[in-house]
Amino acid sequence: KSSQVYQLYLKESLYDGAFFVFLPFAVLFYPLLSSKGKKISGAILLVFVALCVLFRLFPMSEYKITSTPTVINTGEEYSVVFTTNGEGTGYVEYTYEGKEYKVYDHQGGRMNTDSTIHSVNVPFEHLDNNSYKVGSMRTVEQYSYGSRTGKTAVSEEYTFTPVTGENMSLLVISDWHTYTSLAKKSISHLGEYDGVILLGDAVPGVDLEQQVADNIVKFAGDVSGGTKPVLYVRGNHETRGVYAGKILDSLGLDEFYYTANMGDISFVVLDSGEDKDDAHPEYGGMTDYNTYRADMIDWLKGTEVKNDKVIALSHSWEISEVEEELSLSGWAELERLGTRAFLSGHEHQCRFIGDREGKEKELKEKYPDIIGYVDGGKVGEAYVANLLTLNENSFKIYAIDNNGNVFTDEKFEW
Secondary structure (H helix, E strand, C coil), rough: HHHHHHHHHHHHHHHHHHHHHHHHHHHHHHHHHHHHHCCCCCHHHHHHHHHHHHHHHHCCCCCCCCCCCEEEEEECCCEEEEEEEEEECEEEEEECCCCCEEEEEEEEEEEEEEEEEEEEEECCHHHHHEEEEEEEEEEEEEECCCCEEEEECCCCCCCCCCCCCCEEEEEECCCCCCCCCHHHHHEEEEEEEEEEECCCCCCCCCCCCHHHHHHHHHHHHHHHCCEEEECCCCCCCCCCCCHHHHHHHCCCCCCCEEEECCEEEEEEEEECCCCCCCCCCCCCCCCCCCHHHHHHHHHHHHHCCCEEEEECCCCCCCCCCHHHHHHHHHHHHHCCCCEEEEEECCCCCCCEECCCCCHHHHHHHHHHCCCCECCEEECEEEEEEEEEEEEEEEEEEEEECCCCCEEEEEECCC
């Protein structure tokens, strides 16, 4: 899991690393060389420095879009998210009711240009059953007065299809921890689906932007095809690392807990945050999830939903693995909202909630109408993906791994 992080850090430090190799050489060994050796090494150094300057001033790689767009349902609108292989602007182009739109990734009128991840917010009605393209103009250098820009890359056209009515099939996945290829093998056994639910833990930690680009944005684009809606739930491993505080902006979300509708189903998306107390040394004094979860439960107490059929989503079914009273309050509010299914991940196994002693059994006995389910993810050497099939009278959970082994095949009445 960590090898990807090491490779990314190495790539980012190549220029600095080369400097610290050549500097000792110049100070210690250059005076000891013969006259011919000094000329040769001097020429090599000069060419190296010239190439470094050239690559800094003029990027040598072709600028291109590197992912299929991901269309995230934020509860208020869609966030169209995609990646490029360099920093640049981001925009979505489409025509709605005869008018052409070009909507940019911006804040306060200033385009966001310092990222390889681009998120553009578009109203529901503008994208539903409509075609769109994404694009990005490369930014090479920016100054207070002027800038240098490069090529504009534009994607192919995508036709977005929203989920409507009560009949739908949703892909539900969690805990892929960078094993995207393995997860896709499992997904290939599930057939067609209308939307995607991501239950978190895409990476071991979020140290660099590239990890989010590869394991959340690109992966979600691959499994949704840019044509299906996506709901995103944050996992506890996405709370770790210096880039963790930037994921909201990267994905175009206002908050990690919200309500959203797909068809005639209301989804309550919760964020269980970290799985240990803030004082744990693992977090280095950089977390305040105790307060954050309390604020989320206060929000939940004032929340209402649009539809009679309600499904809750959280990375951990406990909602809080630290504050038991918040967990109990959260489940009570989900019952108030009429929640019938509660989907979670985190445990790397497939099972229904209620058999284990302690808080789990207490919650199940107190709220028997809520079907709690842990959806698998990376289980040993395999990966388990799920298909949630819903209709007017019932819903079915079907889980299968990359080898075709079925883990769950259960049907429930609403």
